[in-house]
Amino acid sequence: MRKSSTLSLEAKVAAAAGAVLLSMAIARNLMSERFDINVRATLYRVQFLLFINSFMLLGSLFVWRRIASAVILGAKPPSPWLYQAWRAGVLLFLLLTHSSFLTLFYLVAEEPHALSRVVRLDITLDKLPRSLDGLKIVLLSDIHLGSTVGRSRLDLIVSIVNRLEADLVAITGDLADSQVSRLLSASEPLLGMKSKLGSYFVTGNHDYYTADVEAWFAHLRALNIQALHNDHARISQPGQKSDWLCLAGVDDLEARILRYPGHGMNVAKALEGCSPDRPIVLLAHQPRAARWALQERPDIGLVLSGHTHAGQIFPLSIMAYLLNPYFCGLYRVGDSSLVYVSPGTAHYGIPMRIGSRAEVTEILLRAP
Structure with a gap:
């Protein structure tokens, strides 16, 4: 029997990002006048949060597959605990990167210092x-x-x-x-x-x-x-x-x-x-x-x-x-x-x- 083709995880994520982008366009063009200011502002933030995280997930999948499993060339394979610690560190970095956009809702008046x-x-x-x-x-x-x-x-x-x-x-x-x-x-x-x-x-x-x-x-x-x-x-x-x-x-x-x-x-x-x-x-x-x-x-x-x-x-x-x-x-x-x-x-x-x-x-x- 012929195996049915399935979409790769990256393709599914890209499709999800496209669907969110379409929902943003629909909401902003057809529904913006039906809600009060607070609801519209929250809706825009939620949609953007979903879109940016689904878009970033494409890069995160690449990082996880290529970097989290990488071994330094020329070195001996690391011990299991060191290898798991490395993967945990990469995973933590990716989670913090994605969750940073939750600040769209919180931490409104606090920020790190940087110079212009x-x-x-x-x-x-x-x-x-x-x-x-x-x-x-x-x-x-x-x-x-x-x-x-x-x-x-x-x-x-x-x-x-x-x-x-x-x-x-x-x-x-x-x-x-x-x-x-x-x-x-x-x-x-x-x-x-x-x-x-x-x-x-x-x-x-x-x-x-x-x-x-x-x-x-x-x-x-x-x-x-x-x-x-x-x-x-x-x-x-x-x-x-x-x-x-x-x-x-x-x-x-x-x-x-x-x-x-x-x-x-x-x-x-x-x-x-x-x-x-x-x-x-x-x-x-x-x-x-x-x-x-x-x-x-x-x-x-x-x-x-x-x-x-x-x-x-x-x-x-x-x-x-x-x-x-x-x-x-x-x-x-x-x-x-x-x-x-x-x-x-x-x-x-x-x-x-x-x-x-x-x-x-x-x-x-x-x-x-």
């Missing part, structure tokens, strides 16, 4: 008036305040920003991974963040996953941070109102996918009143949004983005590179437009980076 380096850039911005030559923008992105980034890390980031004496602070999305009510204490250091001409914020995809964006907007206003919700601000030096720069911001692409009421990327609305003869700086969380915005308005001089984390942990960086039109760093687009993609100011999930570094970006704008 300062990266300095001089960028010549077309049409920038002389009165704004040397304007200093400090860029923050992908802080992910929540499970593994809490008050002490944010306090450190704010202290770095304040030492740089920024004219503007721009936060390009993914500020938080939980509702305002759970992060009131953790977000307090933002009240002490100093900038001469204002601090501005645009949403990222994770901000929408909190299902609490309007509350975050209100909370940020209380912290002296203005949300650019498909909107712009005129930036000028005191006494130089006629020489202004258009600082615009758009909602994240996920807002439309999630059918978040009243939200969705709208470049035309954000730039309404910003004429082509003015210098324009656009805040857009995802590099894909940066590309689409430049296709719609080629007169945008500079787009500041984040989202990719520069992959955060190799080899995830390979996937991040392939999925985004701009991966990390400064890109020239067309004749006079630039895109800068931050690798992120902190991290998401597991508090580690391999092959990437977190940064606070100091940008000096120069007149041509």
Whole structure:
């Protein structure tokens, strides 16, 4: 008799990951308006927890089969107890790695300490008036305040920003991974963040996953941070109102996918009143949004983005590179437009980076 073919364990895990991903798409597109904020936020976290663990399980199976049973080449076979201790150590490492994402629900204000380096850039911005030559923008992105980034890390980031004496602070999305009510204490250091001409914020995809964006907007206003919700601000030096720069911001692409009421990327609305003869700086969380915005308005001089984390942990960086039109760093687009993609100011999930570094970006704008 012919034996029936069966799927390998890896194939089953991949199918499970695909099924969870499909359920996420269905829940976010068809069911998001049927539940209140707390239920939606919990549902998003549970789905993401299932997806990331099933996806990681593919790598864990490889590690278990290839490393847990490995014997050092050239050495004698280890004693049984040493061999079992080695396997137990590998198993413990894998369990801790998978369970680390449970911090999406707990440990909201506690986190390990790590430093963000300062990266300095001089960028010549077309049409920038002389009165704004040397304007200093400090860029923050992908802080992910929540499970593994809490008050002490944010306090450190704010202290770095304040030492740089920024004219503007721009936060390009993914500020938080939980509702305002759970992060009131953790977000307090933002009240002490100093900038001469204002601090501005645009949403990222994770901000929408909190299902609490309007509350975050209100909370940020209380912290002296203005949300650019498909909107712009005129930036000028005191006494130089006629020489202004258009600082615009758009909602994240996920807002439309999630059918978040009243939200969705709208470049035309954000730039309404910003004429082509003015210098324009656009805040857009995802590099894909940066590309689409430049296709719609080629007169945008500079787009500041984040989202990719520069992959955060190799080899995830390979996937991040392939999925985004701009991966990390400064890109020239067309004749006079630039895109800068931050690798992120902190991290998401597991508090580690391999092959990437977190940064606070100091940008000096120069007149041509």
